[in-house]
Amino acid sequence: MLWDILTFPIALLGFAITGGIVGVIARWIVPGSDDLGLIRTAVLGMVGSIIAGIAGVLVFGGANDSFLLLPRGGLLTSIIGAIVALLIYRAARNR
Numbered sequence: 001m002l003w004d005i006l007t008f009p010i011a012l013l014g015f016a017i018t019g020g021i022v023g024v025i026a027r028w029i030v031p032g033s034d035d036l037g038l039i040r041t042a043v044l045g046m047v048g049s050i051i052a053g054i055a056g057v058l059v060f061g062g063a064n065d066s067f068l069l070l071p072r073g074g075l076l077t078s079i080i081g082a083i084v085a086l087l088i089y090r091a092a093r094n095r
Contacts, residue, residue: 022082030086048085
């Protein structure tokens with residue numbers, strides 16, 4: 001019973017930490033200066049993971065690994081999704 005209560009916060013924390021790592025890697029790969037802090041970088045990585053998961057579902061079908069009913073991608077595809085999200089952020093910011 002207690003484990004069921006703790007599963008969601010632990011999964012959310014893991015998703016945020018992984019998103020932070022993915023966001024930092026994406027910002028490191030794409031040159032340029034961004035005024036993103038630690039939280040926005042983690043959100044960037046989380047969004048990249050969701051973008052990769054949605055793309056994977058559209059291409060391959062089925063969502064085997066989902067969190068909050070959103071599919072997530074693997075580490076490499078999450079980095080690619082975060083790069084796409086970062087480029088979209090920059091394009092929207094420069095408008």
